[in-house]
Amino acid sequence: xxxxxxxxxxxxxxxxxxxxxxxxxxxxxxxxxxxxxxxxxxxxxxxxxxxxxxxxxxxxxxxxxxxxxxxxxxxxxxxxxxxxxxxxxxxxxxxxxxxxxxxxxxxxxxxxxxxxxxxxxxxxxxxxxxxxxxxxxxxxxxxxxxxxxxxxxxxxxxxxxxxxxxxxxxxxxxxxxxxxxxxxxxxxxxxxxxxxxxxxxxxxxxxxxxxxxxxxxxxxxxxxxxxxxxxxxxxxxxxxxxxxxxxxxxxxxxxxxxxxxxxxxxxxxxxxxxxxxxxxxxxxxxxxxxxxxxxxxxxxxxxxxxxxxxxxxxxxxxxxxxxxxxxxxxxxxxxxxxxxxxxxxxxxxxxxxxxxxxxxxxxxxxxxxxxxxxxxxxxxxxxxxxxxxxxxxxxxxxxxxxxxxxxxxxxxxxxxxxxxxxxxxxxxxxxxxxxxxxxxxxxxxxxxxxxxxxxxxxxxxxxxxxxxxxxxxxxxxxxxxxxxxxxxxxxxxxxxxxxxxxxxxxxxxxxxxxxxxxxxxxxx
Numbered sequence: 001x002x003x004x005x006x007x008x009x010x011x012x013x014x015x016x017x018x019x020x021x022x023x024x025x026x027x028x029x030x031x032x033x034x035x036x037x038x039x040x041x042x043x044x045x046x047x048x049x050x051x052x053x054x055x056x057x058x059x060x061x062x063x064x065x066x067x068x069x070x071x072x073x074x075x076x077x078x079x080x081x082x083x084x085x086x087x088x089x090x091x092x093x094x095x096x097x098x099x100x101x102x103x104x105x106x107x108x109x110x111x112x113x114x115x116x117x118x119x120x121x122x123x124x125x126x127x128x129x130x131x132x133x134x135x136x137x138x139x140x141x142x143x144x145x146x147x148x149x150x151x152x153x154x155x156x157x158x159x160x161x162x163x164x165x166x167x168x169x170x171x172x173x174x175x176x177x178x179x180x181x182x183x184x185x186x187x188x189x190x191x192x193x194x195x196x197x198x199x200x201x202x203x204x205x206x207x208x209x210x211x212x213x214x215x216x217x218x219x220x221x222x223x224x225x226x227x228x229x230x231x232x233x234x235x236x237x238x239x240x241x242x243x244x245x246x247x248x249x250x251x252x253x254x255x256x257x258x259x260x261x262x263x264x265x266x267x268x269x270x271x272x273x274x275x276x277x278x279x280x281x282x283x284x285x286x287x288x289x290x291x292x293x294x295x296x297x298x299x300x301x302x303x304x305x306x307x308x309x310x311x312x313x314x315x316x317x318x319x320x321x322x323x324x325x326x327x328x329x330x331x332x333x334x335x336x337x338x339x340x341x342x343x344x345x346x347x348x349x350x351x352x353x354x355x356x357x358x359x360x361x362x363x364x365x366x367x368x369x370x371x372x373x374x375x376x377x378x379x380x381x382x383x384x385x386x387x388x389x390x391x392x393x394x395x396x397x398x399x400x401x402x403x404x405x406x407x408x409x410x411x412x413x414x415x416x417x418x419x420x421x422x423x424x425x426x427x428x429x430x431x432x433x434x435x436x437x438x439x440x441x442x443x444x445x446x447x448x449x450x451x452x453x454x455x456x457x458x459x460x461x462x463x464x465x466x467x468x469x470x471x472x473x474x475x476x477x478x479x480x481x482x483x484x485x486x487x488x489x490x491x492x493x494x495x496x497x498x499x500x501x502x503x504x505x506x507x508x509x510x511x512x513x514x515x516x517x518x519x520x521x522x523x524x
Contacts, residue, residue: 007039011175013424016182038419042441043169049448050165053502057158060499063492064151069143070494073510074136079517080479081134087476135483139493146490149234156230160222167218178421180210181433197428201267204432205260212255216248231342234490239341250303262288267431278404285400289393290352297350297357307334310360315370319358322374326381329354338363344489347373349380356384367488372481375474382468388461395457399450406446407438416441458505463515470519479513 171177184207188194194202227244231237239247265284273280301307310316310333323330331351338346338361345364351357358380364373383389410416417429420437439447469478486493486509492500495508507515 007043007173008419009039009173009175009178009421011179012421013178013182013427015175016179019424036419038416038441039172042444043172045445046165046168050161053161054158056496056499056502057154057161059496060492061151061154061158063494063496063499064147064154066147066494067144069140070510072514073139073493076510076513076517077136077139077483080476080483080513081136083476084134084480135480138487139483142487142490143493145234146493149230149490150492152230152233156222156226163222172420175421177433177436180214181207181422181430184210196430200271200428200430201264204267204430205264207430207432208259208263209256212252216252236343237341238339238343243341247304254300254303258292263432270431270435275408278401278408281404282397282401285404286397289397293350294352297359305340306337307359308337309333310335315373318370318374319377322377322381323356323358326378326385328381328384329356330358331355332357334359335362335365336360339366345485347376347380349384363488364485368481368484371477372484375469375477376481376485378469378472378474379465379478382465383461386461386464386468388465395454403439403443403447406443407435410438410442452502455503455505459507462506462512466512466516467519470516470523475516475520479516482509482512 181203184203185196188196188199188203188206192199192202196203224244227237227239228241266281269280269284270277310319316333319333320330322328331354334357336359338344343363345361345367347358347360347364349356349358358377360373364376368376411434414429416437417423417433422429422433466478469475485491491509493509495504500508506512
């Protein structure tokens with residue numbers, strides 16, 4: 001390895017075979033800026049991105065040391081509480097007017113005996129959630145805990161990203177990729193009689209398996225610390241070590257079952273597709289995406305969690321009524337045992353065409369009330385109604401097509417592969433290596449820029465979905481629901497503006513609440 005330009009990995013195919021570079025390999029007349037600066041530019045870009053993101057991390061970290069509740073959030077949530085108090089006073093008048101009638105109805109219910117449903121029991125348990133309590137005191141009471149949780153997470157993120165930086169640079173300078181490929185060739189030849197000329201795809205699968213194993217081992221200590229130290233410390237982790245490792249094994253097996261055939265078919269299409277292989281790759285990835293979107297919710301996810309139909313009751317009726325009103329083709333409603341692993345809450349929908357399904361985490365049902373769940377679902381259905389879901393899918397497909405088209409332009413750039421240690425002219429450059437180096441070098445800056453653009457777009461979609469819910473008259477319920485979720489998940493209450501702009505796919509809580517209140521004023 002040399003530390004003057006061009007930077008060269010310690011291990012190369014030639015050095016590994018005990019050979020010296022030939023004259024043709026070092027011919028000055030064949031100078032290529034791509035090959036000459038490739039390793040240096042890759043390391044430089046990696047360092048620039050790391051330093052910028054580390055700067056944002058430290059800005060966010062400093063925000064977690066604040067001890068004073070943010071004034072803007074206090075003002076915004078205080079206004080929500082004031083509106084809620086006004087609404088409660090109006091409701092109390094109605095209750096006083098027909099209180100006697102309700103008492104008679106309750107007596108009749110008691111006489112009915114065992115007519116209660118499971119959903120009624122859930123609703124009864126929700127009374128402990130302080131439905132009518134002002135939100136501001138609740139947020140203020142959790143502020144210090146949220147700050148502590150955020151501080152632990154961002155500190156851990158800084159440490160893990162620093163490790164990842166050193167690992168990436170050391171692997172690059174030491175020649176990990178060519179060494180790993182040569183090791184895969186040796187294993188394939190020694191145990192299966194394969195060689196890279198006739199069995200490149202099979203050798204590539206060994207190469208991927210080695211990388212998955214090494215990646216799993218190096219990331220395992222960080223995952224264990226995050227799960228069993230940070231998440232447990234703050235009351236979120238519900239996993240046992242046995243469940244954690246069971247999930248790991250299942251994940252590795254699924255990677256083999258689905259990832260192996262996908263990589264093999266992808267490489268086969270690239271090799272057989274000619275100069276226009278990117279068109280066939282694009283079609284293949286589209287079909288595979290649809291296939292995975294179809295089977296993941298119904299085949300893979302049930303391997304990790306239990307999905308049960310939402311119990312009969314008023315919530316189920318209201319959700320179906322909401323879906324019918326918005327012409328959302330809802331066919332099934334599930335409750336997922338998210339509490340099996342974590343007390344964090346969520347809800348999502350999936351399905352194609354006329355077969356849509358909604359999944360509620362059991363933790364969400366315990367943390368918020370039915371009207372708040374309905375408001376949250378209105379927000380999610382707003383994404384569907386406004387075409388955000390389809391738009392994101394189309395963008396992802398365009399991204400895939402553009403990336404493979406650009407890869408086709410660089411596919412024969414052998415000077416790039418030589419720069420990273422694949423400098424034995426007598427050996428073919430593996431397609432999997434060409435893909436890996438392209439996305440690691442040339443495409444990396446483009447990917448980073450597009451990733452930020454998609455973050456901005458995602459935030460825009462969130463505001464639009466919030467407005468959709470406001471237009472349906474669910475503003476206050478959505479605001480209170482978001483506050484409750486933020487409370488229970490110990491979300492950041494005073495995020496750094498630069499950090500949130502760069503990283504958050506969802507706007508900070510105070511921005512969403514302020515926007516909804518502004519929408520309310522315009523609609524009145």
